[in-house]
Amino acid sequence: MKLPLSYKFLNHDLDIIESELLYTVKADHPVLRAASTQLLKAGGKRIRPVFVLLAAKFGHYDLEKIKHVASSFELMHMASLVHDDVIDDAELRRGHETINAKWDNRVSMYTGDYMFARALEILSVIQNPKAHLILSNTIVELAQGEIEQLKDQYNLDQNFRNYLRRIKRKTALLIASSCHLGAIVADAPADYQKALAKYGYYIGMSYQIIDDILDFTATPEKLGKPAGSDLFQGNITLPVLYKLEDTSFKQRLASSFEQSRGQAVVSKDLADIVEEIKQSDVIEKSFRVSELYLQKAYKQLEVLPQSKAKKALMDIAKYIGKRSY
Numbered sequence: 160m161k162l163p164l165s166y167k168f169l170n171h172d173l174d175i176i177e178s179e180l181l182y183t184v185k186a187d188h189p190v191l192r193a194a195s196t197q198l199l200k201a202g203g204k205r206i207r208p209v210f211v212l213l214a215a216k217f218g219h220y221d222l223e224k225i226k227h228v229a230s231s232f233e234l235m236h237m238a239s240l241v242h243d244d245v246i247d248d249a250e251l252r253r254g255h256e257t258i259n260a261k262w263d264n265r266v267s268m269y270t271g272d273y274m275f276a277r278a279l280e281i282l283s284v285i286q287n288p289k290a291h292l293i294l295s296n297t298i299v300e301l302a303q304g305e306i307e308q309l310k311d312q313y314n315l316d317q318n319f320r321n322y323l324r325r326i327k328r329k330t331a332l333l334i335a336s337s338c339h340l341g342a343i344v345a346d347a348p349a350d351y352q353k354a355l356a357k358y359g360y361y362i363g364m365s366y367q368i369i370d371d372i373l374d375f376t377a378t379p380e381k382l383g384k385p386a387g388s389d390l391f392q393g394n395i396t397l398p399v400l401y402k403l404e405d406t407s408f409k410q411r412l413a414s415s416f417e418q419s420r421g422q423a424v425v426s427k428d429l430a431d432i433v434e435e436i437k438q439s440d441v442i443e444k445s446f447r448v449s450e451l452y453l454q455k456a457y458k459q460l461e462v463l464p465q466s467k468a469k470k471a472l473m474d475i476a477k478y479i480g481k482r483s484y
Contacts (some may be wrong), residue, residue, distance in 0.1 A: 399441075453479065
């Protein structure tokens, strides 16, 4: 199943949002405009706007209002990607040169800040204090998640709670808020709003865990970056956490980090460790955790009435569970 087919009925509205995004990132400064436009045109599934639109279908669907929410969340997502690339010193994003690789870290940070500011600006037309509070809290959590990721780099003594809290802030809350605000702005019933927010959270947790698995199992061509990039950057994800329960593996990884940290070329030891993780049972263990979150997401949809939007939300969950890039 191809993901876009699940919400084909939204194509017209998504085209309008895409035009809104292109217009929004056209800054006066030429470098800022070029950097923002490059990131936007690099592509992406636009999954956060999709969640906004689908959630809004359970209330009074008014595209003129909803498009501002959808555009705002995509801009926040892109801003977080720019900041992540600076933290990770990444050179590729979806197979394209990152902003920090093409320009520098300062341009990247200003571009990310600009996108966050534009996200807040375009949402200002929505006269709903609850919506603004949720958005503000989401941005705060995103920032904390980025700091936590930086703080935990190369830290082999973190636990599963650290990891889950980090991916909650990094990914799940933005998707949860996309669903929540879509429902709020459309004045959906309160129980629908609550269910959609929880669905988004569980989907976001599952989505990030799958991403962390694919960093080991997918090909560099599909990843748009070298396999094992997260570990090369010192980021400890769920498969690695499971593997760290093996004391000898932990010692080898610590030694490999010590040798390769800060080096431009990945050491053979670290490359071998990535392959070892890929071939071990920790991949299947991580998939099982993702599946637990997916089942919780399905459960939240039971409160919603049957509709094309509900079917699309179900199909997206199925797609995430079977995703292999």
